[in-house]
């Protein structure tokens with residue numbers, strides 16, 4: 249797929265991957281073998297009928313292809329961009345055993361982007377206008393991330409009235425405040441959300457579940473079912489000295505300022521952000537990659553990612569890691585943070601890391617990093633971004649004491665239906681599993697939505 | 706949905722204003738100590754402001770703010786009838802109100818407004834509330850009458866002595882604590898140096914001291930960590946664990962350093978605004 253050259257894109261926030269043309273899409277779709285037993289579909293958490301939609305592309309029937317995808321996936325333009333396809337559908341594709349797998353994600357993105365401008369209602373329900381068939385039934389979703397939006401999209405297409413309550417001023421969850429513009433343009437998310445509103449979903453922003461409105465309030469107001477998809481936003485820190493120095497950020501804060509607050513457009517937009525010259529990012533996942541690539545685009549001279557394990561053990565999507573390296577992000581593997589050092593005004597000036605090596609494999613077969621005694625390094629830096637994971641956000645949970653939580657503090661939910669310990673209250677996405685993926689959050693949303701529809705219709 | 710300004714009062718012209726905002730859902734839930742985060746328009750930043758009062762029947766909340774930079778200047782340019790794009794809340798843990806014989810509520814500058822709602826909470830719980838308020842001079846003093854409405858005692862200090870005691874609120878507090886053994890808690894809201902000074906004064910008396918931290922915030926719902934502060938050696942998030950904390954345990958030096966983080970950009974923003982603003986005041 250064509251991309252912006254690395255040296256150009258490292259200086260802008262426009263999307264890196266440029267998308268297929270019709271010819272390219274037809275060529276790629278033509279490679280699909282239309283297997284009798286399509287392994288790709290098994291690898292997809294929402295089990296999109298992959299060969300079905302690819303066949304429609306071959307017939308140049310893009311509306312048809314979109315309808316096939318939408319049967320199981322409410323946010324195809326998003327998934328086509330951010331799913332870890334190499335471990336899911338494409339990882340299973342039979343062609344991948346000998347050659348390159350079919351570029352399923354890119355085809356999905358192509359179909360969704362082409363469709364964008366059209367009437368969502370008609371494509372999904374076959375009718376020009378959506379009528380609420382069961383306006384005596386109403387469902388509330390708390391949080392407007394991929395899990396809730398999936399529930400909303402599915403139920404709305406069945407004619408059930410859905411109201412989504414989002415704490416921030418914009419719906420989309422991590423898709424808006426976390427994943428940067430150059431990977432997932434906001435207009436794409438906005439379009440997917442608009443398609444949902446066209447289906448009759450009511451999205452209320454600035455409503456904090458547990459504060460502005462509680463689960464108990466919603467039950468009293470007669471919502472037949474409630475879905476909780478509030479994500480796992482609370483950032484984890486490292487608990488090493490100097491962590492609260494000025495210049496040390498959580499990835500959430502850094503990305504939220506730049507993305508949700510559009511700090512890349514400062515002073516056009518008012519939200520300021522810190523401009524580090526020498527930036528260190530701690531962590532090895534998608535979040536770390538996004539923070540590092542964002543810092544590069546915000547004008548940092550040097551950006552390095554410090555990670556405890558080896559480069560190939562990084563949990564980030566391969567494509568993102570490669571993009572980061574191409575854009576000039578340095579990877580310092582096998583280094584663990586031990587301290588942040590500040591000047592007398594409390595500003596970060598450097599950090600100390602402990603060099604590691606891989607030890608013997610443990611029971612799981614994974615070789616854990618162990619410290620190389622006495623081997624430390626001081627890295628000069630004026631900004632550090634911590635991207636080492638999240639914890640469950642307490643706001644809604646504290647206000648809902650009846651919700652049963654597991655020992656890590658996430659919501660306990662039935663894996664089949666998503667129902668929590670409170671009847672007709674469902675939950676899914678990162679608030680149940682801990683930080684995971686867009687598509688797994690959507691998978692959970694879909695299972696809960698099917699169960700809710702079964703009970704209400 | 707935008708939030709309409711029903712009433713605007715310039716308490717100190719060009720410097721401090723009070724807005725009554727139509728926000729029924731927030732008004733029905735707001736408790737003393739809570740705050741809101743608002744965004745004036747599409748391009749605005751998220752600004753945290755304390756709920757200084759509420760009227761659940763009328764469906765309104767009141768905020769009082771000091772003009773310090775671009776966003777607050779922009780907010781101050783709005784008039785009755787104008788709308789604010791986003792108002793999110795009530796956020797933060799409400800004030801923990803216990804039964805005490807006497808509670809002293811110390812407010813400084815704009816902090817008096819925030820303190821007012823908390824003092825009211827203590828009053829409604831049946832506590833004898835002594836208000837100690839201070840400002841640089843007489844015309845910068847807020848809410849004296851409002852506090853008089855329910856506080857049996859309102860003590861005033863001004864830096865220049867234009868009204869009340871000439872000196873700091875901490876002088877009055879010190880004296881009171883020496884004379885009055887019935888004080889169960891001291892609450893302080895105002896500039897960081899004032900809260901720090903209050904904690905220093907109360908320490909030898911061993912009186913419970915609550916301060917409200919105005920750390921820099923982004924989301925206000927615990928997702929960014931911008932507001933983190935060290936309390937008793939532990940990292941806390943002011944927006945979800947606070948904003949009120951035990952004043953004896955707060956690392957004020959760290960708080961001050963973190964409040965300065967964006968100073969250069971804040972100045973740039975203000976310069977930019979002054980050039981563009983057409984209200985004639987800047």
Ligand SMILES: Cc1cc2nc3c(=O)[nH]c(=O)nc-3n(C[C@H](O)[C@H](O)[C@H](O)COP(=O)(O)OP(=O)(O)OC[C@H]3O[C@@H](n4cnc5c(N)ncnc54)[C@H](O)[C@@H]3O)c2cc1C
Nearest residue numbers: 391393394395415421422426457479677678684685686689
């Ligand atoms: C920087 C970053 C990059 C990522 N990159 C990828 C990637 O490339 N591919 C991938 O598959 N996954 C990626 N992920 C993970 C993925 O985004 C998440 O797993 C997914 O978004 C989880 O969806 P969710 O619906 O559970 O929650 P979220 O997306 O977190 O949405 C939750 C929503 O609920 C709102 N909320 C929170 N509390 C309340 C409340 N009390 N009341 C009302 N609303 C509330 C939040 O504001 C938010 O909008 C990334 C995550 C981050 C942070």
Ligand SMILES: Cc1cc2nc3c(=O)[nH]c(=O)nc-3n(C[C@H](O)[C@H](O)[C@H](O)COP(=O)(O)OP(=O)(O)OC[C@H]3O[C@@H](n4cnc5c(N)ncnc54)[C@H](O)[C@@H]3O)c2cc1C
Nearest residue numbers: 753754755769770771774775776777919920921922964971
């Ligand atoms: C919980 C809480 C309650 C508050 N209540 C009130 C109140 O009732 N009345 C009032 O006048 N002020 C209150 N503040 C402070 C108020 O939020 C800041 O004065 C305001 O954000 C300044 O914005 P500005 O653009 O005008 O100024 P800027 O030029 O952006 O900043 C000036 C100074 O304000 C502070 N500040 C800037 N941004 C923030 C932010 N996002 N969060 C916190 N502080 C910031 C910094 O110390 C900065 O140096 C409160 C802050 C918090 C955290």
Ligand code: SF4
Nearest residue numbers: 280281283288341342
């Ligand atoms: S496994 Fe690969 S070749 Fe087979 S149907 Fe799926 S995409 Fe086509």
Ligand code: FES
Nearest residue numbers: 925927929930944
């Ligand atoms: S303001 Fe973001 S965590 Fe408190």
